[in-house]
Amino acid sequence: MNEEKKEFILTHPIPLKGKDGQFTQVSVLRLGRVKAKHLRLLPKDLLAGNSDQISPTDVIPLIAGLADLPLKCIEELDLKDLIKISEVLGELLGELDSPEIGKKNSG
Helix, strand or coil, rough: CCCEEEEEEEEEEEEEEEECCCCEEEEEEECCCCCCCHHHHHCCHCCCCCCCCCCCHHHHHHHHHHCCCHHHHHHHCHHHHHHHHHHHHHHHHHHCCCCCCCCCCCC
């Protein structure tokens, strides 16, 4: 299955600890498509429509999920890289502006 991925070349590579305990440097993040399972990684206020602002820290868990990397690895992102990725994800999530997401049935 060939899945479409968005690539981000990092200004400052981040360390990734391998299974053997050795560290490698990640210089490119490849983020997959946002799927339903990834919505669990976003703040509940955002999904419930109580907030229209997405801060860079809100998307750190989402970036980890989309890149299939450990959260500790993504937490090492340089601020400039985090902001660049957050802006793209913010636009992507804005396209998901569905009145059904985060709303409970009243009937």
